[in-house]
Amino acid sequence: MSIKGKAYIAGAYEHPLRKAPDKTVAQLHYEVAMGALADAGLSKSDVDGYFCAGDAPGLGAFSMAEYMGLKLRHVDSTDTGGSAYLVHVSHAAQAIAAGKCNVALITLAGRPRSEGSSGLVPRNFGPAPDAPFELPFGSVTVNRYGVSAMRHMYQYGTTSEQLAWVKVAASQHAQHNPNAMLRDVVTVEDVLSSPMISDPLHRLDCCVVSDGGGALVVVSPEVMRSLNRPRIKLLGAGEAPKHLNGGKMDLTLSAAAWSGPTAFAEAGVKPADIKYVSIYDSFTITVVIQIEDLGFCEKGQGGRFVADGNLISGVGKLPFNTDGGGLCNNHPADRGGMTKVIEAVRQLRGEAHPAVQVKNCNLALAQGTGGSLGTRHCSATLIMERE
Amino acid sequence: MSLAYKDRKIAAPSISPDTKAFWDGCAAGKLLLKQCEKCQELHYYPRPSCPFCGHGETKWIESKGTGTIYTYSVTRRVEVPYCFAFVTLDEGVTMMTNIADCDLDSVRIGQRVRVVFKPTDGGPPVPMFTPA
Numbered sequence: 001m002s003i004k005g006k007a008y009i010a011g012a013y014e015h016p017l018r019k020a021p022d023k024t025v026a027q028l029h030y031e032v033a034m035g036a037l038a039d040a041g042l043s044k045s046d047v048d049g050y051f052c053a054g055d056a057p058g059l060g061a062f063s064m065a066e067y068m069g070l071k072l073r074h075v076d077s078t079d080t081g082g083s084a085y086l087v088h089v090s091h092a093a094q095a096i097a098a099g100k101c102n103v104a105l106i107t108l109a110g111r112p113r114s115e116g117s118s119g120l121v122p123r124n125f126g127p128a129p130d131a132p133f134e135l136p137f138g139s140v141t142v143n144r145y146g147v148s149a150m151r152h153m154y155q156y157g158t159t160s161e162q163l164a165w166v167k168v169a170a171s172q173h174a175q176h177n178p179n180a181m182l183r184d185v186v187t188v189e190d191v192l193s194s195p196m197i198s199d200p201l202h203r204l205d206c207c208v209v210s211d212g213g214g215a216l217v218v219v220s221p222e223v224m225r226s227l228n229r230p231r232i233k234l235l236g237a238g239e240a241p242k243h244l245n246g247g248k249m250d251l252t253l254s255a256a257a258w259s260g261p262t263a264f265a266e267a268g269v270k271p272a273d274i275k276y277v278s279i280y281d282s283f284t285i286t287v288v289i290q291i292e293d294l295g296f297c298e299k300g301q302g303g304r305f306v307a308d309g310n311l312i313s314g315v316g317k318l319p320f321n322t323d324g325g326g327l328c329n330n331h332p333a334d335r336g337g338m339t340k341v342i343e344a345v346r347q348l349r350g351e352a353h354p355a356v357q358v359k360n361c362n363l364a365l366a367q368g369t370g371g372s373l374g375t376r377h378c379s380a381t382l383i384m385e386r387e
Numbered sequence: 388m389s390l391a392y393k394d395r396k397i398a399a400p401s402i403s404p405d406t407k408a409f410w411d412g413c414a415a416g417k418l419l420l421k422q423c424e425k426c427q428e429l430h431y432y433p434r435p436s437c438p439f440c441g442h443g444e445t446k447w448i449e450s451k452g453t454g455t456i457y458t459y460s461v462t463r464r465v466e467v468p469y470c471f472a473f474v475t476l477d478e479g480v481t482m483m484t485n486i487a488d489c490d491l492d493s494v495r496i497g498q499r500v501r502v503v504f505k506p507t508d509g510g511p512p513v514p515m516f517t518p519a
């Protein structure tokens with residue numbers, strides 16, 4: 001069974017706040033849920049499927065279902081880190097296609113900025129079997145991406161200047177987003193002269209830490225036809241985990257190399273057909289590696305591909321993250337997948353900021369990797385079409 | 388540029404029955420790996436089952452403790468900077484570690500290294516590597 005054409009994204013909402021010290025995480029989940037439902041023209045009582053990940057407080061999906069008063073016949077709390085919300089869109093489409101629900105609500109929210117999260121502090125994921133062999137070595141988010149970047153540079157000749165272009169493109173877009181956390185346009189030189197956090201990643205190679213959240217509403221074709229919103233149809237999806245494989249691994253590769261082809265095959269389209277991409281940009285290197293693995297350029301050529309403004313809307317061949325992405329706009333709950341889908345929906349609807357709106361944007365891809373490129377992650381790819 | 392290696396406080400790793408021999412080995416100055424009893428593949432981190440063929444019996448073997456730096460990242464914006472790294476052992480498995488006892492700014496991918504054991508806070512020492 002394919003999800004192609006079986007479900008639509010009817011609602012999308014990004015919380016406008018980037019710092020929310022006076023709101024609880026549950027409250028933020030509620031606010032984004034109501035925002036996405038209002039965007040779709042639906043109400044809480046229409047929801048019969050609910051999806052959330054590890055950022056939702058409490059046990060699985062039940063605590064938030066109770067808090068919001070949802071009456072459900074389908075729940076899914078799959079957690080793949082920051083890519084979970086792309087996985088949820090795919091799982092929601094599967095559930096809708098199987099008749100398990102008609103209106104699926106997906107929420108994400110968190111307050112890492114108010115709570116003092118940092119890419120230099122170990123995050124405790126419980127008694128994982130790998131932990132005793134990793135925590136003693138100071139394995140933290142930023143160096144787990146640093147090692148992938150260093151190997152990519154060694155193997156393919158990628159440079160810090162090329163990585164910096166990813167941030168430059170994001171900042172060009174963020175200047176038009178009034179809610180973006182960082183709205184100043186930066187240059188390659190600005191990135192290279194920012195402090196080195198963990199080789200070869202400078203401060204401006206890293207995404208922001210922000211509070212907030214987002215939500216999506218995925219619906220059946222019947223429900224979509226009853227709504228007065230542009231029809232954003234799901235064409236294909238892929239998901240795949242990658243890990244250290246018993247000590248035999250390639251850290252220049254992401255699992256997008258597997259989730260991407262699955263999604264393209266289901267959608268029946270090629271990378272060259274895609275008009276806009278949202279790519280999870282936890283760090284600049286994350287974008288370069290995923291662009292290669294999705295087939296937008298040859299493996300190892302990602303650095304050259306992103307250079308000279310090739311990701312800037314209206315300038316380059318592959319406009320990306322036109323909201324400013326995680327590098328400049330928003331990275332709520334330290335999980336970047338949700339905002340990737342939201343901006344892809346804006347582009348397909350023609351509702352992105354006019355300065356960054358891609359012309360005739362009828363086909364878009366959203367891509368995320370949750371976890372870390374340098375250890376273990378789960379990649380998720382979504383391909384969507386404006387009907 | 389140069390950045391001298393400095394010891395930092397390392398929390399003791401948690402030890403389980405299936406990894407106790409590994410940590411006892413570190414205390415005795417030996418780096419142990421696991422090998423599948425069936426397909427003979429080596430793996431790291433050590434497990435009682437083989438992640439390649441799925442067989443449920445594995446045995447300990449001693450590594451020569453020498454290898455090559457596969458990749459690294461010097462983490463700088465912290466109290467005591469350190470070199471986070473992956474080393475490919477001559478036996479063919481790659482392990483997460485730190486590079487120690489050298490100028491951290493001189494570390495390079497492809498560099499030959501040998502194992503050294505560094506103390507932890509109340510637990511067994513952990514395997515790091517230093518230029519050979």
